[in-house]
Structure formats: structure tokens, C-alpha cells
Amino acid sequence: MIDERMEKDEVQFDEERLVSLLENGATDEFHNEYLNLHPYDQAQFYEKVGPDIRSIIYQYLSPKEMSTVFEALELDDENYEPFIDEMDSSYAAQMISEMYTDDAVDVLNELDKDKISHFLKIMDKESAEDIRDLLYYEEHTAGSIMTTEYVAIPENSTVRSAMTIMRNAAPDAETIYYIFVVDDQNHLVGVISLRDLIIASEDTLIHDFMNERVVSVLVTDDQEDVAHIMKDYNFLAVPVINSKQEMLGIITVDDIIDVIDEEASEDYSKLAGVADMDTFDSNPLIAAKKRLPWLVVLLILGMITANLVDLFTGTLEKVALLAAFIPLIGGTSGNSGTQALAVAVRGIATGDVTGVNKFKLLIREALTGIVMGLVCGAVAFIIVYMWKSEMLLGLLVAVAIACSICVATIAGSFIPLLMHRLKIDPAVASGPFITTLNDITSILIYLGIATLFIEKLM
Amino acid sequence: MIDERMEKDEVQFDEERLVSLLENGATDEFHNEYLNLHPYDQAQFYEKVGPDIRSIIYQYLSPKEMSTVFEALELDDENYEPFIDEMDSSYAAQMISEMYTDDAVDVLNELDKDKISHFLKIMDKESAEDIRDLLYYEEHTAGSIMTTEYVAIPENSTVRSAMTIMRNAAPDAETIYYIFVVDDQNHLVGVISLRDLIIASEDTLIHDFMNERVVSVLVTDDQEDVAHIMKDYNFLAVPVINSKQEMLGIITVDDIIDVIDEEASEDYSKLAGVADMDTFDSNPLIAAKKRLPWLVVLLILGMITANLVDLFTGTLEKVALLAAFIPLIGGTSGNSGTQALAVAVRGIATGDVTGVNKFKLLIREALTGIVMGLVCGAVAFIIVYMWKSEMLLGLLVAVAIACSICVATIAGSFIPLLMHRLKIDPAVASGPFITTLNDITSILIYLGIATLFIEKLM
Numbered sequence A, B: 001m002i003d004e005r006m007e008k009d010e011v012q013f014d015e016e017r018l019v020s021l022l023e024n025g026a027t028d029e030f031h032n033e034y035l036n037l038h039p040y041d042q043a044q045f046y047e048k049v050g051p052d053i054r055s056i057i058y059q060y061l062s063p064k065e066m067s068t069v070f071e072a073l074e075l076d077d078e079n080y081e082p083f084i085d086e087m088d089s090s091y092a093a094q095m096i097s098e099m100y101t102d103d104a105v106d107v108l109n110e111l112d113k114d115k116i117s118h119f120l121k122i123m124d125k126e127s128a129e130d131i132r133d134l135l136y137y138e139e140h141t142a143g144s145i146m147t148t149e150y151v152a153i154p155e156n157s158t159v160r161s162a163m164t165i166m167r168n169a170a171p172d173a174e175t176i177y178y179i180f181v182v183d184d185q186n187h188l189v190g191v192i193s194l195r196d197l198i199i200a201s202e203d204t205l206i207h208d209f210m211n212e213r214v215v216s217v218l219v220t221d222d223q224e225d226v227a228h229i230m231k232d233y234n235f236l237a238v239p240v241i242n243s244k245q246e247m248l249g250i251i252t253v254d255d256i257i258d259v260i261d262e263e264a265s266e267d268y269s270k271l272a273g274v275a276d277m278d279t280f281d282s283n284p285l286i287a288a289k290k291r292l293p294w295l296v297v298l299l300i301l302g303m304i305t306a307n308l309v310d311l312f313t314g315t316l317e318k319v320a321l322l323a324a325f326i327p328l329i330g331g332t333s334g335n336s337g338t339q340a341l342a343v344a345v346r347g348i349a350t351g352d353v354t355g356v357n358k359f360k361l362l363i364r365e366a367l368t369g370i371v372m373g374l375v376c377g378a379v380a381f382i383i384v385y386m387w388k389s390e391m392l393l394g395l396l397v398a399v400a401i402a403c404s405i406c407v408a409t410i411a412g413s414f415i416p417l418l419m420h421r422l423k424i425d426p427a428v429a430s431g432p433f434i435t436t437l438n439d440i441t442s443i444l445i446y447l448g449i450a451t452l453f454i455e456k457l458m
Helices: A015-023 A027-035 A039-048 A051-060 A063-072 A081-086 A089-098 A101-108 A113-122 A125-135 A159-169 A194-199 A223-233 A253-272 A284-311 A313-318 A320-349 A356-388 A391-421 A431-452 B015-023 B027-035 B039-048 B051-060 B063-072 B081-086 B089-098 B101-108 B113-122 B125-135 B159-169 B194-199 B223-233 B253-272 B284-311 B313-318 B320-349 B356-388 B391-421 B431-452
Strands: A152-154 A178-182 A188-193 A237-241 A247-252 B152-154 B178-182 B188-193 B237-241 B247-252
Touching: A015 A027, A015 A039, A015 A051, A027 A039, A027 A051, A039 A063, A051 A081, A063 A089, A063 A101, A089 A101, A089 A113, A089 A125, A101 A113, A101 A125, A113 A125, A152 A159, A159 A194, A159 B194, A178 A194, A178 A237, A178 A247, A188 A194, A188 A237, A194 B159, A194 B194, A223 A237, A223 A253, A223 B253, A247 A253, A253 A320, A253 A431, A253 B223, A253 B253, A253 B320, A284 A313, A284 A431, A284 B320, A284 B356, A313 A320, A313 A431, A313 B320, A320 A356, A320 A391, A320 A431, A320 B253, A320 B284, A320 B313, A320 B320, A320 B431, A356 A391, A356 B284, A391 A431, A431 B320, B015 B027, B015 B039, B015 B051, B027 B039, B027 B051, B039 B063, B051 B081, B063 B089, B063 B101, B089 B101, B089 B113, B089 B125, B101 B113, B101 B125, B113 B125, B152 B159, B159 B194, B178 B194, B178 B237, B178 B247, B188 B194, B188 B237, B223 B237, B223 B253, B247 B253, B253 B320, B253 B431, B284 B313, B284 B320, B284 B431, B313 B320, B313 B431, B320 B356, B320 B391, B320 B431, B356 B391, B391 B431
Parallel strands: A152 A178, B152 B178
Antiparallel strands: A178 A188, A237 A247, B178 B188, B237 B247
16 A cells, blocks of 8 residues: 555664563553554564564454555565464454455465465455455456555535545555546546545535546456556546446555556566566575576576587587687677676667568667677677687687677567567567577578688688 | 646647647637646657747747646756847746756756856846855766755644645745755754545644655765655655755756656666667767777677687698587576676666675675586587487587586676675676677687697597
């Protein structure tokens, strides 16, 4: 929920003191100190102390007070289950029912189906119904991140009646800063901001000054598209509707910040070929498990390079020095391929690259590759000549580097664009995948040209 | 500014129609249609039409109307200057003075000092002063992204007087949803939310229900730290103070979203070794210029690999097949190094890795490297044996891969941690840099071991 209190207690809470209050049964003192902390700090404390101390906390806090803490819990792998298991089911169920619906759904989605049904059965019917509505939206859609605690007023309201509705809804609504206007069939027909509401005089009809053309998102829209809209239009919240224009919920800016962060982390992981970004405190086996799949696949793919070099054994035996430049050519072209990949993937992710722009990007990348190939080729020639005084060898390395860089740059942008076209997440074309491909093509180019001119090189 | 209107006209504006209205001198009609668009869409239109059409727009829109458009302009390289140059200086100066101060500062910072002084001289004194205060804050600090249009009330106010102040300030304030409380020396002493204000009864003293422990940031804090705070505490805005606790400005959540995006883009670029993320429409020479520096540096560094392989010519001449595995071993260890790098850099950026955690991360990475080394070594052995039926060669490749992966993984996390310690931005240790280092170490390990056992391999 958007924090509208801006309240924060001690910059660092005194963990030892709080723990001793708990252990000594000083209920009132603990209540005073702990509940005065910002929920974020309450959650930090809750997470840090062990299960033993937490079992005392469950006795001291009501389910509603506990729900505030739980909502602020930010677990990297969303592993709520161990905490839920520490509680009595009825305590847990009631706590979940007191949470904002989107947060309740996040927690329940981590439990197995039996537990979910059980909790939904024992909690109050109204909360259970609100939660059920949201539970089955597909991950990463607007429906899966929206919440149902918004303020809606009928379109024939006056400012006075709207203020009353708003004041009543205030304690439970995620935000009261946008007030949505609906008709008698719950269709979204307009919106007013709290700012406009307070400034207007009490008898004015809402209908006269509401904004009729409301930006909204479909419940099935991808969360990344919702993030773009909120970013572009600087909204605090955006309403979510279905295809019939009926209002279903809202998504607030604080949740979108988490989405933006999550998506950035995912893209970053994929560029590095990590399946799912580790947290620093996972044990090595889990970390290895996340990275091995890609690593082994690329290892097997990399065997192709060994095969290729083996094919050219004849050439290498004649001029052994040729082998020295294999890593250099592969590495440099791999680097430029990774650069091109990053630019393309980022362009697709931010929505800058679409439609006809794709073609322009490819052309631009091809030309960039040519420019870089020429420059690097020249540098390579100079260094090789200075090192070995072999003009022909220098020329070969230069040409091979120049061609490899061109190919790598084009491939580095073409492949993600192709995948985007085939509706595959372009970030899957990871950096390591591109560099492995480049190893293969650069060896072919380099040793291929060398073989053609092998007589002259000997 | 936070958008509190949530108003949006046609999903796509009719560009042709608007242009023809301009060209036919239909001032009123253009005003009606254009000014009904969301500022974001107004800016999109403004950017798309050429300088000729824009020269007509400057005649149709007042500087204040133009300022709304300019604030919503999102230029990738912040190249406001061409647009400013299209206007009369007095028109431009007045427009800038009408903009929110943080946006005005963003624009002025892109112009040369003479122009800045000139504009500041000809605009009204009050705006010029507000702008001057913000102009010289160092880039990427809280001061450089804050704005001065906030609502502050004296601590001895009543709810009634606060509401009056707030209503008066509303048209110009970036946000009225947090109202800051200051003493008579402008020290920040508390905050109340608009929600709390409306619910309270009119004679209550602000002092009685304001939140005294306000989260604030120092004007010199890094923008990334501000982003973390706003993300963690779900704030809509955060006040900025100086070391004397005097209130200087606020930073709103919409600006922080841009910061988060910017920082993510930077990290992503650096992982790929791109100096500054290209936009897809830069010309090839500019794009090449951004990528070449790193590429050439790594090319020169990569010559070390050529030197090394050359040193081992004796070994390679005896068993030519050895050369075949150089790219494979270098590539696989490079991939695992990049993975480790990504995890470490991301951990440092999100603030997860600090202090003693660094050591834990290194230990964890070392162990992860050992696990992955063993698995990949085993896979490599099997494939090499299946391919060439050479058990000793297979063993050599397996051991070399295992050791290289361990070294790469440790280096991939150690180097960014070291740089972070030395106060260098760890993201500078780019992916390409790590892979080039890994090429060097893997060749040493592989050909070194091979040379030791060369007799047995022949």
C-alpha cells in the first residue's frame, strides 16, 4: 500500500531491547515500542529473530497487527510458507484475511492448494471471496498484481456525498488520492483526484468536473505494459477493468516500482546466463543448480568449437602460431556481440524498438559492426606486426577480426529481434549463448581464411 | 510531477488533424484539441512534427502552456538544446520559469553556461532564485533531482489553517498529499498526510497528530540511496534536508521511478561493456564511438592470450589436438565468471551485500565454483572420451575446466567486491573484462598442466 503516514521510529530499532521485552513478558511495553515502528522496520525485526522469538510475537500481536508486518515482508524468493507454518491455522487465516487483497494473494500463491482451500474456508466469507477473485489470474498480468481496496463513487454523487464515502472508505482503501466514478453497472466512467475534490464546492456534481477519459488497463495486460503506462503518465495508481469496462481493481505505484525492479533484475540475470538471480545467502548447491543448466548446455555447444579446430589441424600444424590468435579473435568478437545484444534487448524491453524500427536497428548495427571491425582490424594488424613482423599474418588476423566483429554485431541484434518476433522472451538469448555462437563463427572465419592462404603464410 | 488528473484524451492523437489545424490558422480549435491531450501525448506530438510546425506551435501556445509540454518531454539523451534554440530567448526563459523547478534545472543543465546566465537574467527574479539554488547540485545526488514546490505549514497551525494553506498551495505544488511541518526557522519537524488532515476535525492542532519522526534524506545523498528508501517504505515523496535539518525540497515517486530505470539501464550497459546505452536511432558512428573504447582496450589485453599460447608452442606442436580445446575451456570459464559477476554486482547495487556479507558471498561463490567445476569437468571428460577415446586427454580437459571455473567464479565475485571497497563503481568490471581475464587464466591453467604431463599425452 502507498505509505501515507511517513512515520518512522528509531533509524535502527533496538533489536536486543525488543527481544528482552518479549522474553520478559512486558506485553504493553513491547506493543508500544514495536507498533510505533514503521511496518518495514517491524518486518525487518520479525525476519531477523528466530522461530522461538516469533512464537512469542504471535501471542502478543493480534492477527490484524500481524497482517501489517506480513504485508511489509520482502522475501527475495517469496518463501512465506515457513512463517505461515509457525502459526496456528486460524491465526494465519485471520491474518491473511486482514491483509490487503493483493498481498494476501501473493502469500497464498506460495502455499500448496490444500492449505489455500483450508485457509479460504476458515476465514470470513467476504475476504475469502475477494481473495478468490484475484487468486487465479495468470502470473505477471495486471490481474495478478491489482488489489480491490479502492474508492468508487456513483456518477450522480455530489462533492459532499463523495467526501462522505471517501472518509468512510479511507481506513481500508489502498489509496484515496484517486477516486473512481462508476455507473450503476459498475462500469468505470470517470475519475477525480482528491486534490480536485477538496478544492471544489460541496454542491457541485461529480459528473460535471470528473475526467471522463480515464487511462485504464485490462486485467489481462502484461505487468510490464502497466509499468510503462504508469511511468509515462506519472500516475499514482491505475484502474483495472475487464473487457466490458467493469471496474475490477487498482494497481498502485509502489507495486509497480517492485515490478520495474523485478523486470530489471530478470533482464540482468538473463544477460549473464543466470536462470534466476541468486540471493547472496543461498547455499552453494542451490546457487550451482541455478547456473549449471545453461553452463552445461553451452559446454556441449562449445564442443563444436573443439570439433572445428580439430578439422583445421592440417592448417595449424603448418603454422603453429595461428593457434595463438584463436582466443583473441573469439574474445573480441564475443565482446562486440554482447554489446549488440544488450542494446537490442534493452531496446525491446523499454518499448523503443518496434515494427519498422527493428529493420532500422539491424541496418544500424550492421554499419556499426563494419566501423568497429575496421578500427579493431587496424589495431590488431599494428600489434601483430609489431610483435611478429609478419605482414601477412597481421593481415589475416586483422581481416578475421574485422569479419568476426561484423558477424557478431549483426547476430547479437538479429537473434533477440527474431526471438521477439517468435514471441520468445528475447532476454533468453543470453550473453553466454551469443559468445559461444561467436566462438564458432569466428573460428570458421579465421581458420577458413588461413587455410585458403596457408601456402603464403608458411 | 505526480499526475493527479488521470486524464487522457484519444488513445492515439490524430497527428494529421492537429497539423492541418495549425497550418490553417485554426487557433481555437487547435487549443481545444491539443490542450485536452495528456501532457505526455502533447509532448509526443511536439517531438514528432518538424521544426517548421513547431514554430507555429510557439505562436499558438503561451509559455505556461508550453512549459507543460516541455516537462513531459522524455528525450533519451536529454538533448533539449535544439528545441530551446527554436524559440525566442524571452519565450524560452519564461517557459522555463513556469516549469517545475526540478524539470527546469534538468533543461538548463544541458545548455552552455552563457545561455544559462542569460535565461536566468531575463526571467522573473523569484523563479531564477529557486532555479539557481538547485542548479549546482552534483549530478546523481538528492539535491539534483529534488524540487522546491512542496507544501509546508508552521507547527502551530490548526487543521483549519493548514487546509487553507494547502488549498492555496495546491495549484503550484508538485504534490499536496504529504504536508510538511516546519518550525519558524524552517527546520523540518513533522509531516502529516492529506488523508489524516481531511479526517481530523478543524480545530485540532497539527502539532498533536503530526508524525514527528519523519524519514528524510540529505541533499548530498546519492540518488540510488533515495530510491532504496522510497522503495522500502512505499513513500509517495520524501523531504530533502541539509545538515542543519532545514527543509530544502522534496523528491516525488515519479522522479524516483525514472532514477530506478536509469540505474538499471546503466548496470545493464556496463555488464555488456557498453559505455552508455545507445538509443536505437543514433547513427553508426556514434554507436561505434560508445562501444569502441572498451573493445579496443580488451583487444590489447587479449593480446596477452596470444603471447601465452605462443609460449606454449612447444607443447602444442607435440600434441596439436590440445589447441582444439582452448576456446571451449576459455568460453565455459568465461560464462561462469560472468554469472558470478552478475550476482555480485546486483547484490551490491540492491544493497543486499554489505560488510561481513561480502566475505560470506566470496565463500559461497568459491564453493559454488567447486560444485560447478566438478560437474562440468565430469561432463567434459565424458564428451572428450566419447569423441577421441583418449582418457588422459579427457582427464586433462576435465581438470583444466574444473580449475578454470573455480578461478573464474571466485574472480567474478571478488573483483566487483574489491572495486566496491576501493569506491570504484563495481559495474565497471564489465562482463567482457571478466571474460578476457578468464581467457588468460584458463590458458595458463590448461596449457600449463598439459606441459607438465606432455610426455604422457603424446
